[in-house]
Amino acid sequence: MKKKISKATLERMPYYYSTLKKIEEADGGKHIFPVGEKIISSSELAAILGFSPEQVRKDIAELGQFGVKGAGYRFDRLRRAIEKVLGLQYRWYVAIFGAGRLGSALAYGDDFQRLGFTVTALFDVDENLIGKKINDVKVYNFADLNSVAKRKIIDIGVITVPEDSAQIVADSLIQAGIKGIWNFTAAKLTVPPEVAVVNENLSMSLMNISCRLSLVNSK
């Protein structure tokens, strides 16, 4: 059985990952480090990310052993381990629900592609949008979700509809067997435990800023 990785560590993993990726791109795959294999040390990562070297070591230790004592971590193995723990070793297929401005923006966004996510469908209820293509992806009628989901793999559903409809959409996703939900509405979705929901609650973030601003800036 896999040992569980702590929440705090997991939240830092994307930072390690993107740092490694940038380093990899920067030196074009060359071996800039001393030993035969490409190596990177905890203190080097720490310096880039603003963490302490101890923290970096403890985080990486949770993933396994990739280190060469006296030198650092085996670069490629480390990167692959992080990819694995983040689920990036697979390609994931995404459908966007709500083909409005936000949904379209996401369909065009390159965040998806770069990380190995593919947008395969958009859904809407607006007759004017259904049948159109957005960034070469077709907009389907939301009512046809089940039949589309039979033909195409959909791993993740992105909800960008108005808040009132969010739970309805979520219920439909679950019924269609979709196990991942990226929720851009303020709705607090109720889902079975095996479904992974990530909330991108823009209103929350706004309140977070205003909260912190009003502490400093007394206006």
Next chain:
Amino acid sequence: MKKKISKATLERMPYYYSTLKKIEEADGGKHIFPVGEKIISSSELAAILGFSPEQVRKDIAELGQFGVKGAGYRFDRLRRAIEKVLGLQYRWYVAIFGAGRLGSALAYGDDFQRLGFTVTALFDVDENLIGKKINDVKVYNFADLNSVAKRKIIDIGVITVPEDSAQIVADSLIQAGIKGIWNFTAAKLTVPPEVAVVNENLSMSLMNISCRLSLVNSK
């Protein structure tokens, strides 16, 4: 001196707030609760939000005393206290940097308006966009930030530019005296301590989903 509110509590505040708002709208300001003043109990809030009543009480206790023993909390005072701690008692002025698809979508979004935030400007470097209006808000030349910031209040800067330019934009914001940053890029911004940064890192969220999906769904 204000007593500090715990992080976990603060993160639940937006949920309490939106719940209270919904209840307020639903009963149209009528006194549906027993005593002269409108009242809501911890168990009632807990039931709606899926928290335990004890948790609700402890959270609210950090804000002050609004309770009537044997009845519940004074609705209006509670709402106002939450508004205050979230910084929603003020109107905040927002500028969006990057008038692309995401920036535009945010400019059109009603999250801002509803919470008392006002979008007063967009900025871009694209000659084709500068001078245009998006949802009735003008797109300025990014080079003119300082002069615009002198004429208009900008409390919060939203960064929706490409990742490579994010730090440059952030630096300019800080130089223009803007104290709040809502960062939609994957860049890890370096800012002075008095500046409040909230990261809406879409790539991170994606990795969060894929991570959790790969735990359950072994593909």
Next chain:
DNA sequence: TAAAATTTTGACGCTAAGTTAAATTTTTAC
């Protein structure tokens, strides 16, 4: 008037996570 409901206050205990320290191995330098 008594019982029920609910806030208030305080104490307890647990867990997660950062920090520190010691041991081990490899590398580097002389």
Next chain:
DNA sequence: GTAAAAATTTAACTTAGCGTCAAAATTTTA
């Protein structure tokens, strides 16, 4: 070739945040 330096590994310690529980106080309701 040997010793010192560097870095991971492993384990133990410490802390603090926070959820839970329990008792006290007060108001409402029957």
